[in-house]
Amino acid sequence: MAINLGWEQEPLLDLLGSLNLEIYGVHANDGYYKGIRYHDLLVADPRDLPRLLLFAQKVRPDAVISDQCDYSQFAQAVIASRLGLPGPSLRDAQIGNSKLLQRTLGWQAGLACPCFTLCLDAQDVLRFGREHGYPLIIKPVDNRGSFGVNRVDRESDVAPAFYDALIHSHSRGVLAETFIQGRHLTVDGYVFQGLGPRTLAVATKTKLPQKQSIIDGEITYPGELPPALYDKASAALERTAAALGFGFGFLHGEFILTDAGEVYLTEIANRGGGVFTSEIIVPNVSGIDILSVYVNDCLGTPLLPISGDPNHPGRTPTVMQLFAFSDLQEGIVKKISGIDLLEAREDVLRLKMLIRRGDVVRGIASGADRHGVIIMTAPEPRELKRRLSEALAMLQVTIEKRDAS
Template sequence: MVIGGNWEQEILAETAKSMGLRLLLTDPDENCAAKKHADIFYRVEPRDLTRLLTLAKKHSVAGVIADECDYSHYAAVVIAHHLGLPSDGLAAAQVTTNKAWMREMVREAAVMQPRFFACNTLEQSLKAVNLIGLPVIVKPVDNRGAFGVSIVRTNAELETAFLEALMNAHSRQVIVEAFVEGTHITVDGICDEAGCHHNLAMASKKILPGEKPVITDVVYPARLSEELTRHVYDVNQKVVAALGIHAGFTHSEYIVDDKGRCFLVETANRGGGVLTSAKILPFLAGADLYQYLIRRALGETHKLVLSPVDRQVLLTFFVFENGVIDSIKGFDAVHALDGVLHVQLLVSAGQTINRPKNGAQRHGFAILSAESAAELEQLQASVRSTLQVHYANK
């Protein structure tokens, strides 16, 4: 059973079918990308745990899995746990899907993190700002993709930011935390059959300027010194241990400041989104990670074998000019460029586009690979010059 069938999980569904398995797929979208791989499909929201459990029992599923989505992964863990099937662990799923709980757990392990307060009301948020000092980050405790995340630089901006975070928080709670200047880092890892965690890759990120922190570039390996790289990897191992993660993927975000201090932002017990765990990690690790996780979800003995490759990889997002799209030219030419592992548009002709306010509003992306940083930069420039957006009335 695969919970979630959008384009981020299509490769997971495709892998399951390639292994000769009979696939039960659920997704809230009747026309989701992975539906064509399913033997049985149901239209179900990932937060409808009762309905999902009923379907899993009805079809006597042998394993449950999901990836790249907090809600789907959480549902998979709960369903598998209820049925006595292998899972990534209910305790870890609980703590990693709530940033406030996660922060409390790692605080006990003496991991550095921005000073924070979990807030239920605007008054509590104002008190938190007064204690922390401006600027601050205001965000939901339980969402992804920068939904409801704002940088607040004045008290006058707090109410709007609080309400936006609240509307994107399923538990109706927000976090107010100190704003930390520095390099944004992502660390992805996986646990082996013995429960030992392996750091697979580290990336540094570029953020779209402004009050909405939307990522535009993610480059592997991270642009850090060897010493800082080792330090961040060590911190990540400490965080994973503190959160009790013993199975599945991990996807962690950090900020390294100009003093070399590593601050935890958040950790998830799932793969990174936008095909990070579906395409980037298998490429860099030299392993079919989905096949490994599917076999583990079925309770099969399967050893994790990693064969890392020494390559530069860039996940670059398209942020086009505002306006009404008339046409987009050059997509096939970009796809044919040497080193382009994947390219995908998330907008189309006739659509009005604006500056993204969260990850879901970005206009598309490409995953690129090269032997050197200079070659990677040249490939990115070629992609951007080849892909041309034409606007109506311009």
């Protein structure tokens, strides 16, 4: 039973489709990936746990799997627990889906985390700001993709940021936390059965200029860090995963490296990183066939052969560039060119455009609003930068400002 069948899951679904398996799919709408055959398919929101449980009890799967989606991973844990299948525990899913639990358990374990508080109303945020100063980060307790996350620099900005976080929080909980100045890192890994958590890739990243620079723009592997700091970031993921007790599957951590060399936990997910991170980038960087490891773990049997050593992952240069072609509040896509040329390049691991001619594009308010992504690789970092610059020059997107009338 595979939960969430979108474009981000295509590599995993292709792998499952290549095996002699009956695949029962679940997707939120009719836009599911149609490159493989499904024995049966349920169109349902992954948060609709009653419907998913009824479907699972009807088809009685031998395994349940998901990737790159917090809601799907939670449903996977519920079904695995209810039916006695291999998978993430409910405890893992609860922690991975709650920034409040992560903060609370992280502080208790002595992890470096921002100061934080749960805010029941905007007055709680104001009190926290007067105690700790500005800027602050205001965020939902449980959502994804930067929905409802805002940086607040002054008291006058608190109310709109609080309500934005509130309406995007499924539990209606809102967190305020101190802003940590530093370099943003993504650290990816996996909980290997018999080994425990292992870091497989560390990346440094830059943010898009939109929405006060909280949305990822360019993510570079291996991270452009001195060896000691690279190792420190790697150890931070393993220490965090162990402290929170994660016992199964992917790890995707967000950290901030300060000028003083401290590594602060922003958040951690017990699922693969989105936009092909777990399914294309981490295998390419590390040289480890992590998708096969994950499928084997979910099946509870070593069906697929595994390559690579989790104790000695590689560091193949790889970059993800996320697109935001216009700062205009609203515009119409008039022309896109260069896609065929880019897709023909061997160093382009994946190109995915999320806009097309005629689309209306608006301001970037969350990660879901980005216009596309390109993932590239090269033998060494300097050559990768050159190739990325060359590739971006080949992609031409014309957006015409929309008439306000």
